[in-house]
Amino acid sequence: MESFYLLDAVFAQNCGQSRASRQPIASYIVGGLEANPGDYPWQVGLIESGYLICGGTYVNGNAAGSVKVVTAAHCLSGKNPNPNNYRVVFGMHITTDSTGRVIAQVTGVSKHEQYNSNTFSNDIAVLDFTIGSSDLSSTFASPACLPSRSYYSGEAVVVSGWGTTSEGGSSSSVLRYVWKQMISLAECETTGNAGNLDQSMLCAGEAGKDACQGDSGGPLVAARSGCWELVGVVSWGFGCGRDNYPGVYADAFHLKNWTLSKI
Structure with a gap:
């Protein structure tokens, strides 16, 4: 069984589908409740040197069946991060349980060109993989949709x-x-x-x-x-x-x- 050390630091749509409640529930990450397996299937873990350092979001790529991950630019070291240093875990619920998950090597990294490490402006990056969505069929992993509109206060x-x-x-x-x-x-x-x-x-x-x-x-x-x-x-x-x-x-x-x- 592979585990990672944690640093303290068929659907109607082809994205954005989950069995999680769409109604607010009083729980939170800081001292809160646990999610159920598959509730947030777009959630991935970003690994560097065997450590789970950050999260990320599985999204569809522009090419049919392509897999991409959106994460924060500040999670990736240097101006031009080496993709060989990073792996992503899809379909993970418990970090110490390897059941029903796929670990994929990152093959390309795009950090926003205007990312500012001092102010965290434009704190976004996209990760590439050679795997396709069919390679994740053994997991509950599925993508979130990109936003159709801006947010509103109170949403x-x-x-x-x-x-x-x-x-x-x-x-x-x-x-x-x-x-x-x-x-x-x-x-x-x-x-x-x-x-x-x-x-x-x-x-x-x-x-x-x-x-x-x-x-x-x-x-x-x-x-x-x-x-x-x-x-x-x-x-x-x-x-x-x-x-x-x-x-x-x-x-x-x-x-x-x-x-x-x-x-």
Whole structure:
């Protein structure tokens, strides 16, 4: 059985399908409840040197049957990361259980050309693989849809990951999730995040509900018109779940044209 060390740090649609509830439930990654296997089948784990360092989102590529992953640029080392250093796990629920999952070698990395490691502006990247969707048929892995529109303030969204369950705490071996609400950038500028935001970012959350260390690069999704769409990519925040410090994500709709050019 292969396991990884965690760093604290047939459907009507061909994407966005899950058996997870589309209604908010009071649970959260920081100290929260566990997801059920297959609830968030687009969730992947990004591995570097045997360590699960970040999350990511499985999406369809432009070519039929192609597999791509969207993650955060800050999860990848250097301006031109070596794809040989990274693998991705599809269909994983428990990090210590190898049942029903596929581990794929990354063959190409595209980091946003305007990514700024100081400000986390344009914090997005796309990973390439030689495997196709048929190679994942033995797993519950399936892609999320790219966003059809921008978000609105108050929209219900879900973030998931294997990150720490409290600020400075231990990582979870089981996938967890949290329902949050979107916050407009104008409103977010009135919080502790003021002065650190730009149009490539969005904010979501409230005190006690947040992603945390190890969740970076993972999906923030919303249920829209019968399918789950990628709204944001876990990017940065001051602590985890602190009052007046909502989590900050790369805005998947704002960055959609760039993403489409890379998949």
